[in-house]
Amino acid sequence: CDLSYDYVKINADYTSMIVQRPDGQVAKDDRVANYSPAFKRSLLVEALKYIAAFSGEIAVIKYGGAAMVKDSLKEAFAEDVTLLKKVGLKPVVVHGGAPEITKTLEKLGERSEFVDGMRITDAQSLPVVEMVLSGKVNQELVALLNARNAGAVGLSGKDGKLVRARKVAHASGVDLGYVGEVVEVNRKFLEMLLDGGYVPVISPIGLADDGTGLSINADAVASAVAVALGARKLIYLTDVPGILESSPDGELVRQQTAPDLVRRLETGAITGGMKWKAHAILAALQGGVDRVHVLDGRQPHTVIAELFTDRGVGSLVTL
Ligand code: ADP
Numbered sequence: 001c002d003l004s005y006d007y008v009k010i011n012a013d014y015t016s017m018i019v020q021r022p023d024g025q026v027a028k029d030d031r032v033a034n035y036s037p038a039f040k041r042s043l044l045v046e047a048l049k050y051i052a053a054f055s056g057e058i059a060v061i062k063y064g065g066a067a068m069v070k071d072s073l074k075e076a077f078a079e080d081v082t083l084l085k086k087v088g089l090k091p092v093v094v095h096g097g098a099p100e101i102t103k104t105l106e107k108l109g110e111r112s113e114f115v116d117g118m119r120i121t122d123a124q125s126l127p128v129v130e131m132v133l134s135g136k137v138n139q140e141l142v143a144l145l146n147a148r149n150a151g152a153v154g155l156s157g158k159d160g161k162l163v164r165a166r167k168v169a170h171a172s173g174v175d176l177g178y179v180g181e182v183v184e185v186n187r188k189f190l191e192m193l194l195d196g197g198y199v200p201v202i203s204p205i206g207l208a209d210d211g212t213g214l215s216i217n218a219d220a221v222a223s224a225v226a227v228a229l230g231a232r233k234l235i236y237l238t239d240v241p242g243i244l245e246s247s248p249d250g251e252l253v254r255q256q257t258a259p260d261l262v263r264r265l266e267t268g269a270i271t272g273g274m275k276w277k278a279h280a281i282l283a284a285l286q287g288g289v290d291r292v293h294v295l296d297g298r299q300p301h302t303v304i305a306e307l308f309t310d311r312g313v314g315s316l317v318t319l
Pocket residue numbers: 063064065066067096098219237238239240242243244245246247248269270271272273274275
């Protein structure tokens with residue numbers, strides 16, 4: 001049969017499926033009703049092949065705030081992570097929540113200012129950032145996961161000194177305030193949780209040596225966690241189909257190497273939040289992660305489609 005696109009989800013009674021075309025567009029396709037039993041069997045075999053290959057492997061999944069637009073998406077995300085755990089992978093979740101932080105700061109009468117995609121975080125806004133990330137977003141995800149018996153444990157980088165951090169000095173000389181970069185990830189603590197069958201859910205707040213909390217770009221935390229754990233896969237769920245030739249309307253770049261990504265950064269094709277993702281991806285690849293994916297988190301179940309099908313979806317970056 002013609003599968004010039006990637007299937008994302010087949011509905012329960014096999015009468016239609018959601019597909020993602022090479023250009024990243026997602027649509028409903030009713031032709032699946034006509035697909036033969038042989039095709040359905042081949043799908044299953046394909047999936048089982050990957051399930052067997054990934055058994056016992058660590059996959060770090062970064063769930064971006066931009067992809068948390070609907071409650072139904074958070075539920076689909078929780079379902080996917082639970083499923084990964086139940087088929088034998090060891091998922092680790094790192095989440096963001098930038099839009100939610102901006103909304104909450106606005107309600108409190110504070111405007112967010114960004115330098116190069118990083119929020120300037122002063123002494124008044126740091127507790128709000130922490131409240132939204134570690135208090136709200138983190139606990140919402142933990143509850144959704146544990147309603148499905150995933151064994152989720154919510155953590156910020158402060159817990160068990162999970163993410164040691166230091167204040168960043170931005171190249172422009174602008175003081176970003178309480179914004180940090182990762183110094184060290186407490187690998188042993190995470191491994192203890194993974195060995196116990198738990199799914200760590202990490203909020204991107206780091207701890208400085210003097211006990212100060214620091215807000216860290218969540219993409220960088222996910223990358224550092226993946227490197228520390230020797231994860232095979234790092235998956236970014238965001239609000240675009242993947243890394244695009246140009247933002248917002250460029251074509252999806254399905255596959256590229258680290259030098260390709262560096263070139264795109266240099267030509268200015270990658271900006272805003274994706275710039276930090278790109279730097280985080282490069283750091284992950286240099287740190288030994290084999291494959292880094294950027295997927296559209298606005299579509300349900302893209303993680304499953306990526307992991308368990310031959311063609312995958314979104315963008316793949318390798319060394
Ligand atoms: P999150 O961290 O929640 O995934 P961000 O807003 O931090 O989301 O980063 C994703 C955003 O990066 C996209 O919504 C898009 O506006 C922007 N962006 C800039 N350049 C590119 C590019 N070349 N490809 C894809 N996204 C890009």
